[in-house]
Amino acid sequence: MKIKHIAIRRFRSLLKADLQECAGLNVLIGKNNSGKSSILSAIEICFAHLGDARIAAPLYLRRRALDEFTDRKTDEPIQIGMTIEIDESFNLALRDIMKQEAVGLEHSVEQIATNKTISLVIAVALDSNNPFRYLHQVGIGELNESSGSLRIKGPRLFEASLAVARELFGWEKQIDELKKDLEEIDNAKARLPSTEYLFRDKDTLGAHLRYLRESTPPKVVRIVEAAAKASSNAEQFNQELVRAKSEIGSRIDTIRETATSEPMNAFAGAVRRPPAYIIWLMKELGRATVLHFKETRRSIGREEASQLLQLKTKRGGTERLNTLQRAVRALLGVTIDAFEPDDSPRSTTRVGLRPAEMDIDNFLVEANGAGVREALRIILDLELNRPDFVLIEEPEVHLHPGLEKVIHAYLVEKSKLSQIFVATHSTNFLDTSASQNIFILSRNAEGHSSVERVSSEDDILRVPDEVGLTPSSVLMFDRLVFVEGPSDEDILREFARKLDIDLAGKNISFVQMGGATRFAHYAAEATIGILSKRRIPMWFIVDRDEKDGDDIRRLVERLGNRAHLLTFRRREIENYLLNPAAILRLVNRKKLKAVASTGIMSPETIADDIHNISEGLQERVMELRLMRKLCRPIHIDRGEGDVRRRLEAARQEIESRLSDFDREERKQREDLGRDWSARAMEIVPGSLVLDGVLAKYGSSYNKQVDGLRLAEFIDREYIDEEIVRMLKKISLP
Secondary structure (H helix, E strand, O other): OOOEEEEEEEEOEEEEEEOOOOOEEEEEEEEEOOHHHHHHHHHHHHHHHHHOOEEEEEEOOOOOHHHHEEEHHOOEEEEEEEEOOOOOOHHHHHHHHHHHHHOHHHHHHOOOOOEEEEEEEEEEEEEEEEEEEEEEEEOOEEEEEEEEEEEHHHHEEEOOHHHHHHHHHHHHHHHHHHHHHHHHHHHHHHHHHHHHHHOOOHHHHHHHHHOOOOOOOOOHHHHHHHHHHHOOOOOHHHHHHHHHHHHHHHHHHHHHOOOOOOOOEEOEEEEEEEEHHHHHHHHHHHHEEEEEEEEOOOOHHHHHHHHHHHHHHHOOOOHHHHHHHHHHHHOOOEEEEEEEOOOOOOOOOOOOOOOOOEEEEEHHHOOOHHHHHHHHHHHHHHHHHOOOOEEEEEEOOOOOHHHHHHHHHHHHHHOOOHHHHHEEEOOOHHOOOOOOOEEEEEEOOOOOOEEEEOOOHHOOOOHHHOOOOHHHHOOOOOOEEEEEOHHHHHHHHHHHOOOHHHHHHHOEEEEEEOOHHHEEEEEEOOOHHHHHHHHOEEEEOOOOOOOHHHHHHHHHHHHHOEEEEEEEOOOHHHHHHHHHHHHHHHHHHHHHHHHHOOOOOHHHHHHHHHHHHHHHHHHHHHHHHHHHHHHHOOOOOOOOOHHHHHHHHHHHHHHHHHHHHHHHHHHHHHHHHHHHHHHHHEEEEEEEHHHHHHHHOOOOOOHHHHHHHHHOOOOOHHHHHHHHHHHHHHOOO
8 A cells, every 4th residue: 555645735834735646755855834744644644534434533633623724714624635556456345345335336336447546535624613534535546636625536436525524523422422431331330349249238339329429420320320229139230231331332323323414425326324335445544554753752662672572482573583683783783682671570561561671782772872762763663563654753853964864774775665754854864866755845925835846956956945045055155154143144254354364255155043053953954965965065153152072072973074063162252352442442433421421441441341240250151051051941742641751751850950950050160160260251151241341331232233343343463363263264275
């Protein structure tokens, strides 16, 4: 089974989006919020609905239902269409079951024998603000995606209108409630003591029925109480409960047999009950296993270790385990194995497997780096589960460029067995020569996403524009310098001008990242991969801030050999503007009224101001260092699973950081206390020093304007030697 075509209408930002000619591996690339994850969610919704094997069913969401509809317009249903390639055996089985309902139309049924595709449209609508999904159309052949709403070109096997779907959804809600009543009756009975003890006397019975009211829905309590009232012994009580459950079952059957008010269209004509062949078709397509790697993924742990351990004792499992171990060793260069822990009781895990621990190169999996664990998460899930369809959001998370290429090669190989859809920012997953398709997603001024298939290497050159660069950055410049913001560019350009370094003549362009937090966006997403393919030399210049040696090494590793990282020795670029003569000229330029009342001004008085203000910022530097060390974001996994456990893990992380606070504070105070006076001007925030000096004269430091002015006022011989070396390095051949 393989998806050939995906068409989406009115789903989130995807007003009209199509993925044509889907391959074994399909890569979706674009800016954040361009609609990549929405396409993966749409595929998941389709297969979840097929697996339900109901024409209409609830759509369970973790967000507001209104936000699922493009521009929050709910007057038309969301549509998700898929064309699926089917094999000859599927076609034959479908025809056989259709003939049982289309009596007299056997010849017409046989007309679809040569068709190799089947298309379906799943729709999503609201019923009193309750979202539900329903099977809108099924047909043989291709989707007609040309109009605003999806239709199927070939023979129609089934169609249900919104009105019919809403009626069926109402019935399904009733059935779900009745099924829940059946479960609650069994739960209530399990909460009671043995029925023989229960009927020992009236006081015992009454006490337990009162206890039952505290934990059981009132409707079910009434059923149990009625059964108890009509019974004089345990046997009668059990019979009454069986009778009550039988009545509920009959009501479910009655609802299922009820004819719809309006007809549905089937192959043989109008029908008022879902055709059996459509339910069969949904079940068969719904058997497909879909593995969705969401942005926040569950860590590898005991469950995977248990699965590996089971392979050691399962017939044929040893060979499969050896194959898996060889694959991991070849891809990641590590050896994995699983063992039963020595100190663990012989119990089972939540999936019914024995407790186990996983080793990676003789270390517990938790002791390994995030990159290896992230890569293993993908490899183990694909190897152990062998899914039909794989949906992966941002596989590059925690992976350095080398591992990204390894995982890409692995996915190319696995796409021969599973159809894979990848939403990514990394160009290490782009390759027009491989057996894959690339789709660029972008959003227009109205906020609607569009999808365009890449067909050649030239098309890939447009990818940087979709992640925040213009094509000119790729095609027109010989070198690129990435800086944090516009003032950094202005200051460096001014210093280069004074040093007679011709940036324009060297065809060097600056790219403003929009802050240090955007480093990962430009360094790991589509931009850097495309530019490195065109052999464009790149430098990333970032403030040191409170980064330590480990932080710098991680940034260097992220860039690999594709670009160069330059970090200031001082905290930020403003620290190189703390020139007393230049600041005096800036104060005079501003013509501050307060200057007259401060007495005689000179470079010496400004130098004293710089020194005194810098020394007074020790506590601020302490605060910034502690924030970087201890106030990193704590991300709570919002996927499926135990919510309490996730919150508990976050609480434990906070408690761990609090317990480290005193130790870390002492460490930082000791470090700052060493030669503080000599080092202060290098490690305090230079922008705060400038702001403090100017505040003394009734003004403040405006980063966007005053930074360039100060650079203009600094004479050539006073430009710091570090800046000189940096600019020369960028401009040298």
